Amino acid sequence: MDVCSVAQVIVVLVLYTLPLSTAQPRLSITQPPHIVFIVADDLGWNDVGWHNPEVLTPNLNSLAASGIKLEASYVQPTCTPSRNSLMTGMFPYHTELQQVMDPSTPTFLPLKYPTIAEKLKQLGYSTHMVGKWHLGYCNEKYTPVRRGFDSFLGFYMGSQCHYFHHKTAPLEEKISSSTKVSSFGHVLINSFLGLRTQGLTQGRDFRFNTTVWTKTEGVYSTHAFANRAIEIIKRHDPDVPLFLYIPFQAPHSPLQVSVSNTPL
Numbered sequence: 024m025d026v027c028s029v030a031q032v033i034v035v036l037v038l039y040t041l042p043l044s045t046a047q048p049r050l051s052i053t054q055p056p057h058i059v060f061i062v063a064d065d066l067g068w069n070d071v072g073w074h075n076p077e078v079l080t081p082n083l084n085s086l087a088a089s090g091i092k093l094e095a096s097y098v099q100p101t102c103t104p105s106r107n108s109l110m111t112g113m114f115p116y117h118t119e120l121q122q123v124m125d126p127s128t129p130t131f132l133p134l135k136y137p138t139i140a141e142k143l144k145q146l147g148y149s150t151h152m153v154g155k156w157h158l159g160y161c162n163e164k165y166t167p168v169r170r171g172f173d174s175f176l177g178f179y180m181g182s183q184c185h186y187f188h189h190k191t192a193p194l195e196e197k198i199s200s201s202t203k204v205s206s207f208g209h210v211l212i213n214s215f216l217g218l219r220t221q222g223l224t225q226g227r228d229f230r231f232n233t234t235v236w237t238k239t240e241g242v243y244s245t246h247a248f249a250n251r252a253i254e255i256i257k258r259h260d261p262d263v264p265l266f267l268y269i270p271f272q273a274p275h276s277p278l279q280v281s282v283s284n285t286p287l
C-alpha cells in the first residue's frame with residue numbers, strides 16, 4: 024500500500040431535519056436538511072462489521088442498519104482524486120488531480136470549480152470541515168476556509184501521526200526498503216525522503232482555520248475530530264441548515280490505534 028492511497032472510501036451521508044416545534048410536520052420540504060458527511064479513509068469493503076464479523080464497527084453497523092447501503096460503486100482509486108470528485112462533482116481529468124497530491128508539489132483544486140461547501144453556502148448553509156483535506160495548501164486560497172468552509176480543524180496533507188499530528192518520515196523509509204511499490208510509489212517516497220533530508224517532513228500539519236494548532240497535541244485524531252464535530256452540532260442554531268464534512272483520518276496509515284482500543 025502506498026502511503027497516501029485510499030483503497031476504498033466509504034461515505035456515509037446522513038440527512039435529518041430538526042423539527043422546530045411539535046406543531047410542525049415531522050419532515051418539512053421547505054426547510055433544507057442538515058447534512059453530516061462522513062468519510063472513512065482507507066476503509067476496505069471487508070473492513071466493516073456487516074461484511075466481516077471479525078471487524079468490530081458497532082457505530083457504522085448501526086448507521087448502515089438504519090440507512091441505505093451502496094454495495095457496488097465506482098470510485099477513484101486514490102485519495103486526492105476521490106476527494107476532488109466528492110468536493111466538486113468533477114472527474115479528476117478536468118482538475119488535473121488524477122494522482123495523490125505530493126506534499127512537495129504546488130498542486131491544488133482549481134478555483135474555477137466550486138466546492139459543494141461553496142454551493143451550499145449560497146443556499147444559506149453554515150459549513151464546517153473537520154479532518155483531512157489533501158486538496159492543496161501551497162497558497163492559503165486553496166485551503167478549506169477559502170474553499171467554502173466557515174471553519175476547519177484538521178490537516179492539509181495525506182497522512183500524519185495520529186497523536187502528534189506531524190508527518191512521519193520513518194514510515195516512508197520502512198516502506199521504501201521493505202515493500203514492492205509501483206514506480207509512482209517510488210516517486211512519492213523519494214520526494215518525501217528528499218524533503219526529509221532538508222528537515223521538512225517531520226513538521227506539524229494541524230490547523231484550526233488557518234492557525235497552526237497545538238491544543239490537540241497528544242489527542243488521537245479520531246477523538247479530536249469527533250469532539251470538534253460534537254461541539255459544532257451542539258452550538259449550531261437548528262434554524263440554519265448545517266453542512267458538516269468529516270473526513271476522518273483513521274484507519275489510514277500510519278497504523279496507530281487509540282489507547283482505549285488497544286485491548287482489541
Ligand SMILES: *[C@@H]1O[C@H](CO)[C@@H](O)[C@H](O)[C@H]1NC(C)=O
Pocket residue numbers: 173174175231232234
Ligand atoms: C475558526 O472559525 C470559526 C468560524 O468563524 C470560529 O468560530 C472559530 O473560533 C475559529 N477558530 C479559531 C481558533 O480561530
